[in-house]
Amino acid sequence: MKPFSPKYLLKNKHIQTLYSSFFRKDYNLCTDVETFLLSDGDFTECYWYNKNVLKNNAPIIVLFHGLEGSFQSPYIQGIMKHAKDEGFASVVLHFRGCSGKTNNLPVAYHSCFTSDAIAWIEHLHMNYPDSQLFCAGYSMGGNMLLKLLAQQNTKCQLTAATATSVPFLLQISSKTMEQGFAKIYQKHLLKSLQINLKKKYKKLNMNDFIPLKEKDINKLDTFWKFDDEYTAPIHGFKSAEDYYEKCSSRPILKDIKTPTLLIQAKDDPFMTPEVIPNKDELSEYVTLELSEHGGHVGFIEGSLFKPEYWLEKRIVEYFKTFL
Secondary structure, eight states, X not given: OOOOOOOGGGGSHHHHHHHHHHHSOOOOOOOEXXXXXOTTSOEEEEEEESGGGGGGTOOEEEEEOOTTOOTTSHHHHHHHHHHHHTTOEEEEEOOTTTTSSOOSSSOOOOTTOOHHHHHHHHHHHHHOTTSOEEEEEETHHHHHXXXXXXXXXXXXXXXXXXXXXXXXXXXXXXXXXXSTTHHHHHHHHXXXXXXXXXXXXXXXXXXXXXXOOGGGGGGOOSHHXXXXXXXXXXXXXXXXXHHHHHHOSGGGGGGOOSOEEEEEETTOTTSOGGGSOOGGGSOTTEEEEEESXXXXXXXXXXXXXXXXXXXXXXXXXXXXXXX
């Protein structure tokens, strides 16, 4: 497959980032919903597409969405549809609270919260032993996937993986989101995070776990503040800085023993090129495909009126080489 090469207006990083959200059609995919019970008493919801092909031991693509993403995210529906066209079943693992249902515990999810994903992959391996397992992670979900691959090392049950638009160094990405047009993206994502956190306060006595008051949630107007006041303390980190340092995926890329494709754009508005790993930081199993353009989870070719979604084609093509 040819390297990503957009034309004209599609070279703009913000058009790449926003185009699908505003203009991509809803595929109205008919899914099967599986509620997956977790060992700590919580749950998550997993949305399957093209599940009926599993009777023929078809391969499965597991999808990890980005921050506050879900089955509704255009890039998720796009990859699910293309995966079906190529004979794969696919399933999106919703991180806790992201399917629209408030989860049972005060914890949520974060950039290296791998336990739910590991349990889900083990569940799939046990229930579909003759189906090859692949995984595609996006943005924060991509960072989490890389942490999982490094932790699992040679024990990983995935045949191969892809990670797209990964914030390899979380502290740099967090600071980037406080600058220029990126503030708009930050404000949009924080609004969703704040709404979901308020739901937790309605369901649970959150002040038994953290000192943050419900009335102060709206004051968390940067990712740094949100992570420092909620994400870090509720998940056992000392501070936002401690969380960013321990959960950044760039330092552990050498530990990955599963074939993995990294798809990254230099113009990603959620971070700077400074976060991109050097070749000597990658294990022999990891390949980095770096494009000048592509935005954040964009990678759209064609034209504004007839777009071609290069990213999902590239991901499925990569997985097909392992069948």
